[in-house]
Amino acid sequence: MLKSLFGGRKSYGEPIVIVSGLPRSGTSMMMKMLDAAGIPIMTDAIRTADVDNPNGYYEFERVKDLEKETDRSWVREARGKALKVISWLLKDLPDDNAYDIIFMRRDIDEVLASQNKMLVNRGESGGENDSPGDEMMADAYRSHLASVRIMGKKKPNWRLIEIRYDDSVRDPAAVARSVNAFLGGKYDERRMLTAVDSKLYRNRKDQLPAAGTAG
Amino acid sequence: MLGFGKTQAIKLDRDLFDRVKKIADIAGYATVEEFVAHVLEKEMIHFEDAKSDEDIRNKLRGLGYIS
Numbered sequence: 001m002l003k004s005l006f007g008g009r010k011s012y013g014e015p016i017v018i019v020s021g022l023p024r025s026g027t028s029m030m031m032k033m034l035d036a037a038g039i040p041i042m043t044d045a046i047r048t049a050d051v052d053n054p055n056g057y058y059e060f061e062r063v064k065d066l067e068k069e070t071d072r073s074w075v076r077e078a079r080g081k082a083l084k085v086i087s088w089l090l091k092d093l094p095d096d097n098a099y100d101i102i103f104m105r106r107d108i109d110e111v112l113a114s115q116n117k118m119l120v121n122r123g124e125s126g127g128e129n130d131s132p133g134d135e136m137m138a139d140a141y142r143s144h145l146a147s148v149r150i151m152g153k154k155k156p157n158w159r160l161i162e163i164r165y166d167d168s169v170r171d172p173a174a175v176a177r178s179v180n181a182f183l184g185g186k187y188d189e190r191r192m193l194t195a196v197d198s199k200l201y202r203n204r205k206d207q208l209p210a211a212g213t214a215g
Numbered sequence: 216m217l218g219f220g221k222t223q224a225i226k227l228d229r230d231l232f233d234r235v236k237k238i239a240d241i242a243g244y245a246t247v248e249e250f251v252a253h254v255l256e257k258e259m260i261h262f263e264d265a266k267s268d269e270d271i272r273n274k275l276r277g278l279g280y281i282s
Contacts, residue, residue, distance in 0.1 A: 023280050047279070064282040086280045088271060115278060124277040132270045140267035147262060 012098035012157050016075070017082040017183065019058075020090055021104030022141060024114035024203075026165035030102055031058035031084050032195035033168075033176065037187035040081040052118045054200065058084050066092040087148050098157045102179060103148070106165040108138045113203040165201070172196040222248075 009015065017039060019030045032055055035041050042060050049056040062074060063085055072094045075083075079097060093099060112134045132140070152160045161182045168175045176192035227235065232247075239250035261267070275281045 023275065023278050064280065067281060086275065088275055088281065115274065119274075119277050122277070122279065131273065132267075136267070137270060137274065139261065140270050143261035143267065144271060 009098040009157060009159075012096065013076075014080040015098040015100045015159075016078045016080075018090070018093070018099050018101045019082060019084045019104070020087050020101055022106070022108075022111050022145070023086055024052075024111050024118065025104040025106035026163075026168055027084055027086070027104050028053050028055065028057050029165075029168065029195060029197075029200070030104055030163065030179075031082060032056075033179070033192040034082045034102075034187075036191045036195045037176075037180070037189070038191070039183075039187065042078045042081040042083045050121070052114075052121055055195075055197070060084070063089060087144065090148055091151060095155070095157060099155075099159070100183060101152070101158060101160040102182070103160055103162045104165055104168075105145075105162050107205050108141055109134075109208055110165075110203045110205050111141070112137055113208050117203070168196060169198045169201045225251075 017034065019027050019034065021027050031041060031043075035058065041058055043058050044060050044062075045056070046061045047057040047059045060078075060083060062069075063083065066072060066085070066089045072092065075094055076097060085093065087103070090101070116134075152158050159182070161178065163175055163179065172193045173189065176189040179192070180187050180189050235251060236247050239247045242250065244250035244253070272281065
């Protein structure tokens with residue numbers, strides 16, 4: 001309340017552009033779009049490109065510890081930059097920054113199919129008997145996404161735009177326009193388009209098996 | 216849970232209330248309140264389910280997105 005009376009989001013300093021969403025929902029592609037547009041990216045490039053993300057991950061390793069770390073003051077270093085934070089960790093962002101959140105959305109079945117393939121590629125497919133099925137995971141993810149939306153409405157230091165991954169591939173110009181407008185309209189939309197590669201949209205819903213979408 | 220505990224009133228859009236009341240009647244609930252409480256309890260399980268949180272954490276850990 002006081003924040004809104006005395007300068008609102010400006011009192012948090014320059015906003016941090018957060019690219020978020022469930023893993024495998026186009027977050028790396030969006031980071032690449034922002035990179036192409038000239039937005040400084042906060043990445044340490046430790047996680048390198050692989051078969052699942054041939055264009056790289058654009059990650060910052062320390063983000064992975066957000067849930068456990070008590071000192072999250074380092075996030076402030078991302079002011080004026082773009083930082084990738086998966087949706088699960090949005091709740092752990094410190095409240096002393098302003099966040100412009102580009103939230104990537106993708107069909108849950110496609111997300112799960114892509115995640116399952118990635119798990120196999122990472123050699124993490126063991127223990128399947130203990131892990132929940134896709135249907136249960138889809139439910140868990142839907143509830144999680146609803147929680148993020150609720151959180152987004154409560155946080156005065158958050159602005160959030162939802163971008164659909166399939167829209168980004170189908171009509172990248174429109175998505176670039178939306179993202180640029182959200183960020184103040186000062187970036188080159190044409191350069192953003194160069195980051196979109198429709199060939200990387202590999203787990204499409206109409207091509208997934210009817211059940212047991214792994215693989 | 217219903218009945219003798221403390222209660223709070225919640226406002227509903229008139230049209231939504233009419234639909235809720237109709238379904239509560241058809242489904243055999245004693246009152247609209249009982250039906251609404253039942254539906255909310257069922258939905259809130261999804262948000263409060265620690266097991267599903269752990270499922271998500273395990274998945275994200277396997278994918279390399281959290282430590």
